Amino acid sequence: MVGIKSYGAHIPRFRLDRNVMQLALLFLGFAPLRGEKAVANWDEDSVTMAVAAAMDCLRGEDCGKVDGLYFATTSPTYSLRQNAGIIAAALDLNTSVRAADFTDSTKSGTAALLAASDAIASGSLESCLVCAADCRVSKVGGNGDYTYGDGAAAFLLGKEDIVARIEGSYSTSHDFVDRRRLEGERLEHMWEERFIRDAGYMKFIPEAVSGLVKKYNLTIKEFSKVIYACAFSSAHSALGKTLGLSPEQVQDPLLGNVGDTGVAHPLMMLVAALEDAKPGDKIMVVSFGQGCDSFYLTVTENIKKMKDKRGVKGNLADKAPLGSYDKYLAFRKQIPAEVGIRGEEMVFTSFSIISRDNREINGMVGAKCKQCGTPSYPVQRICPNPDCGAVDQMEPYRFADKPGTIFTYTSDFLAPCIDPPASYGFIDYEGGGRALVDFTDCDPNTLKVGMPVEMSFRIKYTDEKRAAVNYGWKAVPIIS
Amino acid sequence: MAEGIRDKVAIIGMGCTKFGERFDAGPQDLIVEAFVECLADAGIDKKDIQAAWWGVHMPDISVGRGATTLGLTLKLPFIPITRVENFCATGSEALRGAVYAVASGAYDICLALGMEKLKDTGYGGLPLGGGFGYKMPLINSNLTAPGGFAMMATKYFSKYNLNPQDGKMMLAKVSAKSHKNGALSPKAHLRKEVTVEQIINAPIIAWPLGLFDCCGVSDGAAAAIVCRADMAKKFRPDPVYVKSLQIAVSSGEEMMYTKWDGAHVEAAYRAGIAAYKEAGIKNPREEVSMAEVHDCFSITEAVTMEDLQFSPRGKVKEDIEAGRFNLDGAQPIQPDGGLKCFGHPIGASGLRMMYEMYKQLQGKADKRQLKDPKIGLTHNMGGFPSMNIVSVCIVGK
Numbered sequence: 019m020v021g022i023k024s025y026g027a028h029i030p031r032f033r034l035d036r037n038v039m040q041l042a043l044l045f046l047g048f049a050p051l052r053g054e055k056a057v058a059n060w061d062e063d064s065v066t067m068a069v070a071a072a073m074d075c076l077r078g079e080d081c082g083k084v085d086g087l088y089f090a091t092t093s094p095t096y097s098l099r100q101n102a103g104i105i106a107a108a109l110d111l112n113t114s115v116r117a118a119d120f121t122d123s124t125k126s127g128t129a130a131l132l133a134a135s136d137a138i139a140s141g142s143l144e145s146c147l148v149c150a151a152d153c154r155v156s157k158v159g160g161n162g163d164y165t166y167g168d169g170a171a172a173f174l175l176g177k178e179d180i181v182a183r184i185e186g187s188y189s190t191s192h193d194f195v196d197r198r199r200l201e202g203e204r205l206e207h208m209w210e211e212r213f214i215r216d217a218g219y220m221k222f223i224p225e226a227v228s229g230l231v232k233k234y235n236l237t238i239k240e241f242s243k244v245i246y247a248c249a250f251s252s253a254h255s256a257l258g259k260t261l262g263l264s265p266e267q268v269q270d271p272l273l274g275n276v277g278d279t280g281v282a283h284p285l286m287m288l289v290a291a292l293e294d295a296k297p298g299d300k301i302m303v304v305s306f307g308q309g310c311d312s313f314y315l316t317v318t319e320n321i322k323k324m325k326d327k328r329g330v331k332g333n334l335a336d337k338a339p340l341g342s343y344d345k346y347l348a349f350r351k352q353i354p355a356e357v358g359i360r361g362e363e364m365v366f367t368s369f370s371i372i373s374r375d376n377r378e379i380n381g382m383v384g385a386k387c388k389q390c391g392t393p394s395y396p397v398q399r400i401c402p403n404p405d406c407g408a409v410d411q412m413e414p415y416r417f418a419d420k421p422g423t424i425f426t427y428t429s430d431f432l433a434p435c436i437d438p439p440a441s442y443g444f445i446d447y448e449g450g451g452r453a454l455v456d457f458t459d460c461d462p463n464t465l466k467v468g469m470p471v472e473m474s475f476r477i478k479y480t481d482e483k484r485a486a487v488n489y490g491w492k493a494v495p496i497i498s
Numbered sequence: 499m500a501e502g503i504r505d506k507v508a509i510i511g512m513g514c515t516k517f518g519e520r521f522d523a524g525p526q527d528l529i530v531e532a533f534v535e536c537l538a539d540a541g542i543d544k545k546d547i548q549a550a551w552w553g554v555h556m557p558d559i560s561v562g563r564g565a566t567t568l569g570l571t572l573k574l575p576f577i578p579i580t581r582v583e584n585f586c587a588t589g590s591e592a593l594r595g596a597v598y599a600v601a602s603g604a605y606d607i608c609l610a611l612g613m614e615k616l617k618d619t620g621y622g623g624l625p626l627g628g629g630f631g632y633k634m635p636l637i638n639s640n641l642t643a644p645g646g647f648a649m650m651a652t653k654y655f656s657k658y659n660l661n662p663q664d665g666k667m668m669l670a671k672v673s674a675k676s677h678k679n680g681a682l683s684p685k686a687h688l689r690k691e692v693t694v695e696q697i698i699n700a701p702i703i704a705w706p707l708g709l710f711d712c713c714g715v716s717d718g719a720a721a722a723i724v725c726r727a728d729m730a731k732k733f734r735p736d737p738v739y740v741k742s743l744q745i746a747v748s749s750g751e752e753m754m755y756t757k758w759d760g761a762h763v764e765a766a767y768r769a770g771i772a773a774y775k776e777a778g779i780k781n782p783r784e785e786v787s788m789a790e791v792h793d794c795f796s797i798t799e800a801v802t803m804e805d806l807q808f809s810p811r812g813k814v815k816e817d818i819e820a821g822r823f824n825l826d827g828a829q830p831i832q833p834d835g836g837l838k839c840f841g842h843p844i845g846a847s848g849l850r851m852m853y854e855m856y857k858q859l860q861g862k863a864d865k866r867q868l869k870d871p872k873i874g875l876t877h878n879m880g881g882f883p884s885m886n887i888v889s890v891c892i893v894g895k
Contacts, residue, residue, distance in 0.1 A: 358621055359619070359620040359621040360619075360621040360622075360623060360625075363625065365632060365635045366632050367632070368632040368633075371632055371633050371636070372636065375633065378637070379633075379636045379637060392755065394754045394755075395637075395754075396633075396637045396638075398750075398754065402749075402750045402751055402753075402754035402755045403751070403755055404749065404751045404755065404757075425653070425760060426649040426650070426652045426653035426656070426760045427649060427652055428644075428645045428648035428649045428652060428704045428705055428706075428707075429702075429704065429705040430640070430642055430644065430645035430648065430703075430704040430705075431701075431702060431703055431704065432622070432623045432642040432644055432645065432703055432704060433640040433641070433642045433645055433704075434640075435640065439702075439704070439705070440639075440640045440645075442639035442640055442641065442645065443639070443649055443652075444649065444760065444884070446756055450756065451754075451756070452753070452754065452755070452756050453638070454638045454639050454641070454753065454884065455638065455639050456639040456640055457639075462705065467652065467653065467656040468656075478635065478636055479635065488635075488636055490636050490637065492639075
């Protein structure tokens, strides 16, 4: 039986209070939703958030067995250069992995998960990682501007040691045009909200639920949790009644504290449901896009063994206010921000370097001396230990998953950065090695020598002249 | 058996432009300004120069690469010219080329000239450029010069248990002293005294370094003419002799290995030892009369005092507070204001340091003149505390 072996999630640390948005946007009308939304830092996008969720999911798992990586998003960074390939590189998966992007609809996340499930069931894949992430940008003051949040979920699927069996699915496809964006467009267009609510959510979600229940001869009362991706808060409540669900059966849609995270939305809700699940629980998931995918799972005894996951709960607790709507606009490049004449200079992007040294750059794989055990990053051919100096005695050594502590740091107002000051410093890694890296998601005032950090895959810089978003690993100081 | 260069070469002429934001002057103006003074000071003819070393760190924003700039600008008659570049130690590298060429016996008279035109970029700080190649920005952090040295301040404070207030106070006294000296230097970029309070309260550039912890970003040029020591007195009664000129370059162990404490510059310590050995100096704290060190940032000067063994490790604060390095102290440092106030046109800085030592030894330092200095030292550093080039040059009468 195919099922979920592990799960993970990522919610960006920054939260934007919708009241703060409302103050800035009142001239355009009222906010359609209250509470706060999770917003990606300036150096996050759908790719980096997927990597963060996958790191959470893969913690303690055998990455060497992963032979599939499906990535779903409606906000891909590249439209030519596989985003899943960047994620696979960041995770340092085997190169013998089947990587694919699923895109264009908010139900692509469930499509990726079901495709992975089928590939495993057929024996074509053994262990497939499914990541879903969205970081969508909408017109200022529009519905999406308020309702959308940024986030990601990841699942490792396989046949053994599963925590939830995937029992069956039912899908529908309607060329229903609620939201659309043409190739090359950055901002999306949305049709009337009442139309989306009445002719979309209220119609297709019940259709998908009843289709699944009928197909597998189930009753709605059997489910401990029903997850349905409806981004309108009041319609979400109304749907609970329409579907005949008790309030306990309805999985919290995360709209008031995270927002509508697009392809990731139903899957982040699934992560949250699994965090509270007991063996034997049945969980139904319904996505919404141009039609719906519905499927259901049965939780196994292994769920008790799941630990060390940050998941949705851990990510919800780890937050900091962004404070200003203007900053959000600058982060998402909705308004041109002054980064100084100095900041206009950009280092040339060489794709032969990025390709040749891909494991080193995107996977943060350094070298470890087989003679004296000294790890080094960047990769060295001659051991930097002055008492060793061995030549070509190196083996690959991954730094990205190693915890570290701050050796020294600064917060720099001269370094061009959309969110000055740019904080960076030397990290001493557990197990050895020292590297000079950027810090992110941090409050410069809380930095201290000796502070623990973990590494996070982020955008290093965007090179618009050469159509490049360049990634690398940064240190996130751990508060608490 | 190598015998070194001690007392084999003398400096017989020097020139230095007014440093500053020379929006009035292009590279040609700066080069000629320094050269004309230098040639007149040496009292020789242009045709007496047999070879030249030309230092510019960022030629891509000013004059382009290669040695032709110097030949074409000064109309030097088809002599050998070498362009050298070694980060912020470029000026000393030019001098090293000329000094070692004379010491080798290959030439009698050589020229070293360094110039930098930084203020055509349109912004403060140094150009980002591709100084570390295309790959470094993908692997390592965002990094600026103040940030790179600020990390040493962070680590110094941490290692020696200085709280940020006390640490910043120590550094402020370093800068206040240099501003006092800079105000007495007619050719300096920044000629205003500032108080310790002003320094402490200035905007932060890279924590914990504030505006007054950082040196000026300047345009300028400086030049030296050197000759065989045995012929120096033919040109002038008061030549300055080169006792040693040593350089040390990082091996990578500071940046990539975990032994380095982050609170000192290993290459400076090593270059100092090598230079003292060659010059026959046993006790640098007592024997070195004065020094111009690479105070690109206040923390650099403080740590350099320890690296050069002027102060014991971790104890420079006591010497700073006692006024040891002031113009009227026991061991004056930066009598001309240093990089901090005289300014830092990169390719020229090493030669500018020597210009002050040369003038002091000749008794021509005007209001800054020290009482009978015997031994002068220049310390010129390029790169960051974690990876760098340091040259130490010792001169005397």
